[in-house]
Amino acid sequence: MKDLILFGAGGHCFAIVELINSSETYLPSLIYDDNPKQQKILSVPVAKYKNEDLSDKYICISIGNNKIRKVISEKLNGNYPIFIHKSAHIYKSSSVGIGSVILPNTVIDADVKIGDFCIVNNNATVSHNVRINDFVHIAINVAIAGGVEIGEGTLIGAGAIILPEIKIGKWVTIGAGAVVTKDIPDNCTAVGMPAKPVKSHN
Numbered sequence: 001m002k003d004l005i006l007f008g009a010g011g012h013c014f015a016i017v018e019l020i021n022s023s024e025t026y027l028p029s030l031i032y033d034d035n036p037k038q039q040k041i042l043s044v045p046v047a048k049y050k051n052e053d054l055s056d057k058y059i060c061i062s063i064g065n066n067k068i069r070k071v072i073s074e075k076l077n078g079n080y081p082i083f084i085h086k087s088a089h090i091y092k093s094s095s096v097g098i099g100s101v102i103l104p105n106t107v108i109d110a111d112v113k114i115g116d117f118c119i120v121n122n123n124a125t126v127s128h129n130v131r132i133n134d135f136v137h138i139a140i141n142v143a144i145a146g147g148v149e150i151g152e153g154t155l156i157g158a159g160a161i162i163l164p165e166i167k168i169g170k171w172v173t174i175g176a177g178a179v180v181t182k183d184i185p186d187n188c189t190a191v192g193m194p195a196k197p198v199k200s201h202n
Contacts, residue, residue: 001024002025005029006044007032008062008063009038012063012064015103030045030047031045033046033049034049059080061080064119066135066153080117083100088106089106094112094113096114102114106126111129112132113131115132115152117135124139127145128146129147130144135152136152136154137156138156139157142159144162145165148166151167154169154170163179166181166184173188174191175189175191189201
């Protein structure tokens with residue numbers, strides 16, 4: 001078993017620790033956090049990060065926030081494995097980038113490309129020919145139809161539905177339960193049925 005260091009001791013970390021514990025290759029040995037609020041998560045010790053050289057270590061960023069995941073990945077050199085839960089079904093023609101996490105009962109259809117440091121959460125379904133760029137977070141029970149493209153850093157909220165051939169821009173937040181029927185521009189929050197941008201942000 002290879003020792004693995006996690007970054008981030010929030011709620012998302014619990015799911016990641018469980019996922020890693022179910023693997024046969026890695027063992028979570030330590031969780032770093034800038035502001036530790038507890039000593040352990042599921043028996044894994046939590047400590048404050050002290051700018052160590054981790055270039056030869058195996059690392060998983062256990063933080064749901066896309067912007068923070070990007071900042072950490074750019075600051076830390078290390079080895080970033082891909083973690084895929086045993087119950088997930090991924091077609092052979094699809095690919096998953098480094099540092100990404102695929103959680104239980106997800107279905108990734110044919111010719112899907114998932115970028116680096118992405119999260120695809122429980123029970124999400126991603127249909128054929130979808131392109132998901134780096135640092136995207138797909139929440140629970142999301143359904144993404146064929147031919148969709150999702151830009152870097154975007155969050156797709158729980159239970160959202162993305163219709164075929166839609167293009168969603170960079171650093172977008174799609175609200176929980178939204179139904180996306182038209183393209184969504186960069187740097188905005190879109191909600192509703194059908195989803196419409198309600199505010200812009202940098």
